[in-house]
Amino acid sequence: MRLHAILRAAALAIPLALLALTAGTFATRADEKVTIQIDGAAVPYYLPLYVAQKEGYFKEQGLEVEFLYANAADILNNVAAGNVQFGFPNGDAVISARANGIPVKVVHSTYQRGIxxxxxxxxxxxxxxxxxxxxxxxxxxxxxxxxxxxxxxxxxxxxxxxxxxxxxxxxxxxxxxxxxxxxxxxxxxxxxxxxxxxxxxxxxxxxxxxFLPSHGNVLVTSDSYLASNPQQVKGFIAALDKALKHIVEGDVEKEVKMAIADYAPTFAPQEKVVTEIIKEVFIKTLWQSEDTKANGFGYGNIAGWQKTIDVAAEYKAIPEAFPAADLVVEKPSDL
CATH class of the missing domain: 3.40.190.10 (Periplasmic binding protein-like II)
Known part of the structure; x- marks a missing residue:
């Protein structure tokens, strides 16, 4: 009987020890720190990023995200150099950077159109x-x-x-x-x-x-970061997509109030017009399109991107055209 009791106690102790070890592992696991540099200054139109932060969607993906702001050219240079992991510049600047040999990649065509x-x-x-x-x-x-x-x-x-x-x-x-x-x-x-x-x-x-397909702000990273940290890139995109869905299906006015109060307080007098712009422009035409209905948020229409690249070359805005597929991830969900 005594031997039986000892064996039973040992059997119970093993899963308890494993549970304690597992709990300790999760308790000490630190979120991956990443930085995104955003075009311009803090404005409420960057609402999906702010919602992803506020609602804990980045944290769900094991990411601790810091926001910085700069002009598009500096963003792309910093991303390529590894000074920051992500950037959110406008699409025209990204095309120019890639045409001039800066190794950046559009991993999420967040704005489906230009503004x-x-x-x-x-x-x-x-x-x-x-x-x-x-x-x-x-x-x-x-x-x-x-x-x-x-x-x-x-x-x-x-x-x-x-x-x-x-x-x-x-x-x-x-x-x-x-x-x-x-x-x-x-x-x-x-x-x-x-x-x-x-x-x-x-x-x-x-x-x-x-008249000319283009893109507003898009999510970029470097070729090297994408290759070495695919899970972080996938996690960032998943959090961004969840925030976009949250806004589109939720209370826009409430989220705009949050963004202005917590991130862009100088826009307080414009709360009403910002809400209208989010509803009428961003939700209806920028974040969503026929492409996103079929393929999900951030879909990169390669033919559309190629037309923009070709026209930029035709009008001497870039040295020469290049394949859009070298720059743009078509389906972020396939990463």
Whole structure:
């Protein structure tokens, strides 16, 4: 009997010891620290990243994520150099970087479209690109993606960029140039359409993406980080996708309030218009498309990316074209 009791006690002790060992392992396991550098500054339009952080979706994937902000060119250089693990720049900058030999990879085409647009007062009579003939149209620089978009629009209308009176106006002054009628139209961000409307300006818009496919912000990493840390990349994408689903199916107003309060407090007076923009632009046309309905968030349409690359080469924005498949992961879920 005594031997039986000893054996029974030993049998019970083994799983308890294993349980204690397992618990200790999980208790001491540290989340992987990664950094994402985001284009520009903290604005509520980066809502999916903020929701993924706030809701613990990154943590569920074993990631501790730090947010930093910089311009797109610096982001891509830092990603390629391994100074940061992830970047969230605009797609045009990514194409330029890859064309110039910087080894970055788009692992999630977060924005399915670009956000460029021609904005104008409706009183101008402008309705189509052909109506820009003879008009003063402002862009921020001759090297900007918006200038290429204007060239393509005019070409598709059977006209030339020479038919437009192009003016260079800095980012900080371009909206005022339109409001004060210094120019007839500007090629800028479609998000400003809603801001102008909120100010009472009777404004119209022609989306650049209807003429030239492009992308806004996309998730990038380096070729080397993707090869050596596939699980971290997959985990980041899974958290981002979960946050996008959370926003699309949830309470947008609530999430916008969170993003403004916790990340972008200077936008507090614009809470209403930001909510409208998230609902009408990001949810309906930027984060989602026919492609994402069939293939999931972040789908990289290779043909669309290739067209953007080819046009960039045609208009000398990059040295030469290259295969989009070398830059873009088509289905993030296949990584």
């Amino acid at each position: 460029g647009a021609v904005l104008f007062k409706n009183a101008s009579g402008i309705k189509t690109p052909a109506d820009l003939v003879g008009k003063k149209v402002a862009v921020t620089s001759y090297g900007s993606p918006n200038y290429i978009q204007l060239q393509v629009m005019m070409s598709q209308a059977g006209k030339s960029i020479d038919d437009v009176k192009v003016e260079i106006v800095g980012t900080g002054a371009i909206l005022d140039a339109l409001k004060s009628d210094q120019v007839d139209a500007i090629v800028f961000s479609m998000l400003r359409y809603y801001a102008l409307k909120a100010e009472g300006v009777d404004v119209g818009m022609i989306a650049s993406d209807d």
